[in-house]
Amino acid sequence: MMPKFPRIMQRVLYVVAAVSVCVIAISAFHLVTRASATPDPLQGISAAENAPVLPSDAPALAQISDPSGMFGEIMTAVHQMPSLVAGHAAYITPTTHGGFCFTVVQLGAACDSSFSASSEPALFVDSDPDGSGPIGTTAFGVAEDGVDSITMTVNGKQVTVPVQENTFQYIGDAAVAPGSITNVSANFADGHSVPLN
Amino acid sequence: MRPTRVDTQARHVVNHRSQKQTGVTLHRTGTVTAARRPLGKAPRLVALAASVLCLTVLAGILAAHAFAGGSDFYCDTCTLYPDGVPAVSQAHHSSFYEDTAAPEDTGYTNSYWMAVYFYSANQNRTMCYTEAFGKYGVETGSGCTTGPADTDARCHMTHQSGSVLAFCGAFYENQ
Numbered sequence: 001m002m003p004k005f006p007r008i009m010q011r012v013l014y015v016v017a018a019v020s021v022c023v024i025a026i027s028a029f030h031l032v033t034r035a036s037a038t039p040d041p042l043q044g045i046s047a048a049e050n051a052p053v054l055p056s057d058a059p060a061l062a063q064i065s066d067p068s069g070m071f072g073e074i075m076t077a078v079h080q081m082p083s084l085v086a087g088h089a090a091y092i093t094p095t096t097h098g099g100f101c102f103t104v105v106q107l108g109a110a111c112d113s114s115f116s117a118s119s120e121p122a123l124f125v126d127s128d129p130d131g132s133g134p135i136g137t138t139a140f141g142v143a144e145d146g147v148d149s150i151t152m153t154v155n156g157k158q159v160t161v162p163v164q165e166n167t168f169q170y171i172g173d174a175a176v177a178p179g180s181i182t183n184v185s186a187n188f189a190d191g192h193s194v195p196l197n
Numbered sequence: 198m199r200p201t202r203v204d205t206q207a208r209h210v211v212n213h214r215s216q217k218q219t220g221v222t223l224h225r226t227g228t229v230t231a232a233r234r235p236l237g238k239a240p241r242l243v244a245l246a247a248s249v250l251c252l253t254v255l256a257g258i259l260a261a262h263a264f265a266g267g268s269d270f271y272c273d274t275c276t277l278y279p280d281g282v283p284a285v286s287q288a289h290h291s292s293f294y295e296d297t298a299a300p301e302d303t304g305y306t307n308s309y310w311m312a313v314y315f316y317s318a319n320q321n322r323t324m325c326y327t328e329a330f331g332k333y334g335v336e337t338g339s340g341c342t343t344g345p346a347d348t349d350a351r352c353h354m355t356h357q358s359g360s361v362l363a364f365c366g367a368f369y370e371n372q
Contacts, residue, residue: 063339068268068297068366071333097305099333106340110329113305120308124330129340131314131323141329178326179312182356196308196330197357 041094042079044115044144047165048092048100051079064091064103071111072096086138086169102142115144121194122147122168122186128178136172139181143168146188153183160187266292272352272365274301279310279360283353290369293343296327298352299334301362308332310356313365317346324348328355 042048054060056076065075073093081090088105095101095111103109107127115121122143129135139152143163150168151160154176161170172181185195272284277298296313312328313335325341350367354360 066297066336067295067368068336070297070299070364070366071336095333097333099305101333104338106338108327108329108336108338108341110331110335111299111333112308112331113333118308118332120330125327125335126329127325127327127338127341128323129325129338131325133322137326178314178323179328179355184330197310 039098039114039116041098041100041114042092045092045100045142045166046145047082047167048079048142051081051092054078054080054091060089060091060105063105064093064109066101066109071101073101073111081167082165083167085140085167086171090140090167092142104140107138107140110141119194120186120196121188122150122184122196124150124184124196126179126181128176131178134174136174136176137178137181138172139168139170141168142166143186146190147186148189149187151183151185151187151193152181154181158183266294266368266370268366268368269350270364270366271350272298272363274362274364276360277311277352277354277363279354279357281353283312283351284363284365285316286350286367288367288369289347289349291343291345291347292370293348293350293367294339294341294370295337296341296350296352296365296367297334297336298363298365300332301364302332305332309361310354311335311352311361311363312355313337313350313352313367315341315343315348315367316351317343317348320346330356 061075061078064078066073072095074095077094079092081092085104086107088107091103093101099111099113101109101111102123108125110123110125112118112123122141124141126137126139128137143150143166147163149160149162151158154172159170161168185193187193269286269288271286275284277284293315296315298311298313300309308331310328310330311334312326314326315324317324324343324346325337327335327337327341329335352363352365
């Protein structure tokens with residue numbers, strides 16, 4: 001015959017069970033509400049939303065991951081953009097911060113918040129792989145749906161490049177030194193522009 | 198209690214004797230005779246395989262040691278200004294392969310122009326350069342290398358006024 005459980009212990013067990021159920025219920029509620037409140041980091045980048053996700057063993061992942069881990073890229077959701085950028089493969093990776101990183105192999109990467117949570121409609125990067133050497137600076141980036149061109153000042157001259165499938169590129173000649181691209185703005189199809197500064 | 202000199206010598210004598218006795222025993226049982234026979238093909242192959250395996254492991258350890266890289270987080274919540282004064286790494290390498298900068302803005306409410314690059318003081322030139330306008334930061338690409346030059350890693354703010362608290366780090370391979 002089983003020994004009789006002391007009544008005090010039974011009460012303690014009831015209390016523990018009740019508290020546990022309560023904690024689990026609150027956690028579940030919190031998770032559900034948080035998930036529904038978190039915007040999609042790729043919202044507003046249609047080309048990325050529709051782009052294929054790289055398999056987990058894709059060799060390209062080695063060129064995308066950031067060893068510092070500062071940007072929190074979610075490497076299980078790397079989207080390959082449909083077209084090359086300045087001749088190189090381009091990838092968009094959502095991050096644990098709720099934003100995304102845009103990587104163009106060889107040239108570089110930058111990270112931003114989702115466009116739905118930002119007043120800037122474009123992420124702009126420029127890169128010069130040989131610095132002061134003879135190769136010029138290449139500008140590239142990703143723009144929100146609705147942006148149809150990017151305007152920038154290069155060595156005092158205004159240059160406008162189109163946005164296609166949410167990406168843009170400008171390949172400068174040897175005279176375009178590192179850091180010489182300024183006054184960048186994103187131009188919407190309806191005619192209004194948003195400066196990136 | 199510490200043993201005396203006599204004690205130690207006595208122990209050596211005993212050990213020597215016991216080894217000698219063991220040797221005699223082995224000889225009598227024929228073990229030594231068997232060992233003198235030339236090795237067969239299989240044991241030779243096993244010995245060869247073991248040697249190759251051992252050398253491979255040793256080479257792997259040495260290679261891993263030689264190519265293991267390091268990092269230099271040269272700006273840890275430092276203030277960056279856009280006036281051309283960058284944060285500069287203490288370390289100099291000809292094998293830097295990535296430089297990263299991020300604003301220390303936990304709210305991620307503002308976007309910043311930030312640049313990362315490798316600079317050779319000897320050659321007085323920038324080896325490669327990447328800058329971006331965004332909220333989370335920028336990093337150099339895989340095509341951004343230092344070449345044979347001895348460089349430092351740098352980060353700074355560009356194209357805007359004010360200042361920003363930032364975190365910058367660079368990665369290198371051992372040479």
